[in-house]
Amino acid sequence: MSVLIVGSTALDSIKTPNAENPRLLGGSASHAAVAASFFGPVKLVGIVGNDFPKKYLQLYRKHRIDLSGLQVQEGKTFHWAGEYEVNMNNRRTLLTELGVFEKFTPHLPDTHKKSPFVLLANIAPSLQHHVLDQMSRPKFVVADTMDLWLNIALEDLLRLLKRVDGFVLNDSEAHQLTKEDNVFAAMRKIHKLGPKYVIIKKGSHGSVLSSPQGFFICPAYPLHSVKDPTGAGDSFVGGMMGYLANARGPLEANLRRGMIHGSVVASFCCEGFGLKRTTGVKRAAIDQRVKELEQLTRF
Amino acid sequence: MSVLIVGSTALDSIKTPNAENPRLLGGSASHAAVAASFFGPVKLVGIVGNDFPKKYLQLYRKHRIDLSGLQVQEGKTFHWAGEYEVNMNNRRTLLTELGVFEKFTPHLPDTHKKSPFVLLANIAPSLQHHVLDQMSRPKFVVADTMDLWLNIALEDLLRLLKRVDGFVLNDSEAHQLTKEDNVFAAMRKIHKLGPKYVIIKKGSHGSVLSSPQGFFICPAYPLHSVKDPTGAGDSFVGGMMGYLANARGPLEANLRRGMIHGSVVASFCCEGFGLKRTTGVKRAAIDQRVKELEQLTRF
Numbered sequence: 001m002s003v004l005i006v007g008s009t010a011l012d013s014i015k016t017p018n019a020e021n022p023r024l025l026g027g028s029a030s031h032a033a034v035a036a037s038f039f040g041p042v043k044l045v046g047i048v049g050n051d052f053p054k055k056y057l058q059l060y061r062k063h064r065i066d067l068s069g070l071q072v073q074e075g076k077t078f079h080w081a082g083e084y085e086v087n088m089n090n091r092r093t094l095l096t097e098l099g100v101f102e103k104f105t106p107h108l109p110d111t112h113k114k115s116p117f118v119l120l121a122n123i124a125p126s127l128q129h130h131v132l133d134q135m136s137r138p139k140f141v142v143a144d145t146m147d148l149w150l151n152i153a154l155e156d157l158l159r160l161l162k163r164v165d166g167f168v169l170n171d172s173e174a175h176q177l178t179k180e181d182n183v184f185a186a187m188r189k190i191h192k193l194g195p196k197y198v199i200i201k202k203g204s205h206g207s208v209l210s211s212p213q214g215f216f217i218c219p220a221y222p223l224h225s226v227k228d229p230t231g232a233g234d235s236f237v238g239g240m241m242g243y244l245a246n247a248r249g250p251l252e253a254n255l256r257r258g259m260i261h262g263s264v265v266a267s268f269c270c271e272g273f274g275l276k277r278t279t280g281v282k283r284a285a286i287d288q289r290v291k292e293l294e295q296l297t298r299f
Numbered sequence: 300m301s302v303l304i305v306g307s308t309a310l311d312s313i314k315t316p317n318a319e320n321p322r323l324l325g326g327s328a329s330h331a332a333v334a335a336s337f338f339g340p341v342k343l344v345g346i347v348g349n350d351f352p353k354k355y356l357q358l359y360r361k362h363r364i365d366l367s368g369l370q371v372q373e374g375k376t377f378h379w380a381g382e383y384e385v386n387m388n389n390r391r392t393l394l395t396e397l398g399v400f401e402k403f404t405p406h407l408p409d410t411h412k413k414s415p416f417v418l419l420a421n422i423a424p425s426l427q428h429h430v431l432d433q434m435s436r437p438k439f440v441v442a443d444t445m446d447l448w449l450n451i452a453l454e455d456l457l458r459l460l461k462r463v464d465g466f467v468l469n470d471s472e473a474h475q476l477t478k479e480d481n482v483f484a485a486m487r488k489i490h491k492l493g494p495k496y497v498i499i500k501k502g503s504h505g506s507v508l509s510s511p512q513g514f515f516i517c518p519a520y521p522l523h524s525v526k527d528p529t530g531a532g533d534s535f536v537g538g539m540m541g542y543l544a545n546a547r548g549p550l551e552a553n554l555r556r557g558m559i560h561g562s563v564v565a566s567f568c569c570e571g572f573g574l575k576r577t578t579g580v581k582r583a584a585i586d587q588r589v590k591e592l593e594q595l596t597r598f
Contacts, residue, residue: 086480087480088480089480181385181386181387181388182503182522182523182524182525183503184521184522184523185523185524188523202504204481204482205501205504205505206504206516208521214594214595215521215595216595216596216598217505217518217521217595217596218598219516219518222483222507222514222516223481223483224481224483224484224487225481225484226481253598256597256598257598259598260598294598295513296513296514296515296516297515297516297596298555299515299517299552299555299556299558299559299593
């Protein structure tokens with residue numbers, strides 16, 4: 001089944017100690033949509049300016065991503081520039097030019113309104129609400145977020161949590177939201193805010209799911225070096241939702257395997273700048289790493 | 300089979316934001332020996348002063364730990380006092396009184412010299428060498444360490460790494476030793492220093508084994524709160540060695556299951572001050588958490 005993905009579509013200029021890569025294809029929806037595309041059809045909703053490179057539209061199309069919900073407007077595409085420190089854990093923003101993204105209102109084409117699986121990738125909670133307002137009874141809705149919205153749009157976010165099935169955030173955001181250092185204690189508090197499924201991302205330490213059936217500890221695929229972690233979290237949740245939308249059988253088991261597949265797509269994402277490595281990956285290479293993760297965790 | 304454990308035997312005074320516990324039974328060898336005792340016979344080698352409380356000797360005996368290698372000398376038992384911050388991750392040392400430990404030389408009774416499994420728990424590398432000098436062809440030797448020895452006895456430690464099968468250290472120590480942020484890259488470098496088996500402990504994020512057969516990603520048992528993490532790493536490696544010494548079949552599979560069992564014993568350790576919770580645990584409770592970890596990681 002198709003998965004609907006709404007989020008940011010951007011140009012990322014990324015600096016690391018070893019390299020500088022200007023105006024790469026980026027944004028939460030771009031990473032998530034490409035990741036999901038390995039598992040089945042994807043509908044992307046976002047906005048770009050008329051400066052958006054044609055080669056990036058071709059890249060979306062190469063992944064058979066439905067672009068009928070991508071708005072192209074007069075003006076500049078959202079442009080983010082950031083710099084990573086040597087250890088790749090800390091990054092600082094050098095530049096944020098919102099461009100056409102500043103006035104983005106996600107409009108869903110009629111074909112999108114009945115999508116059973118919905119990923120509200122990282123954008124303002126008010127826009128995530130606006131997407132749900134247009135939907136007709138989706139089967140499974142997951143929202144991602146970032147620290148910015150916890151700081152400036154917490155009320156909107158808290159209202160959103162009552163409308164979604166799953167909520168994905170990283171460990172520092174979970175701490176910010178709940179004041180709990182312990183991820184398991186934090187997840188318990190987040191359930192009380194609404195979501196039945198809570199996933200906390202811990203970067204190279206993997207991720208954890210808390211669900212009605214208990215916890216699932218999901219490993220990260222072991223990488224010896226990371227070129228660029230930008231978009232890894234979006235790739236994780238995108239891959240997870242893409243897998244989930246196309247799997248048969250019980251939800252909980254599929255969600256676990258979805259996290260594993262998302263974790264693998266995220267590992268490819270980290271191996272190249274922007275989407276460079278991810279877009280060169282074949283499904284067989286993903287399945288191979290999933291098999292390796294089975295071996296790596298068996299006891 | 301029996302496991303020989305050599306390390307520190309101490310009194311720990313532990314302060315947390317919520318409580319203060321003076322003169323608990325502590326030290327690397329105490330935690331490791333109690334943890335190993337759940338799986339089979341343990342020989343402890345260490346030193347205490349004549350102020351060492353009788354109740355702690357009884358505690359060792361309750362765990363059927365062979366104390367023929369425990370030296371009792373005129374003077375004070377090694378006393379360490381430390382304080383944890385609210386998040387339980389950072390601790391600072393308030394006091395270190397070495398007492399009789401200052402002149403400790405581990406002497407192995409003849410019965411100990413042929414022990415097939417040896418855990419050199421955290422003590423000075425020169426003492427770890429001295430233990431190996433007395434051994435006759437042990438089957439499997441694992442050494443633990445701490446940042447102090449990387450700072451003041453690096454040469455001794457590097458020589459030791461050529462004499463052991465396995466080396467256990469935490470992620471920050473691995474970084475200090477190899478200058479690598481990435482644990483997998485760090486393990487590759489540590490293999491080149493000698494050990495065939497390298498285990499990096501990552502606290503609540505679990506641990507990772509690197510062996511000739513590849514990596515194993517070992518989860519930590521999920522805890523909602525941690526009372527006192529002192530000795531968790533020693534419990535982990537002690538439990539692992541105790542399990543390993545008493546398991547049949549291929550080493551690698553046993554090492555993986557040993558890490559899982561060690562991880563579970565470490566989780567109990569964190570649930571009480573010092574050894575209070577661990578010493579109240581029954582084998583069945585350990586097996587139950589091992590089963591839960593199987594569930595928690597299955598996909």
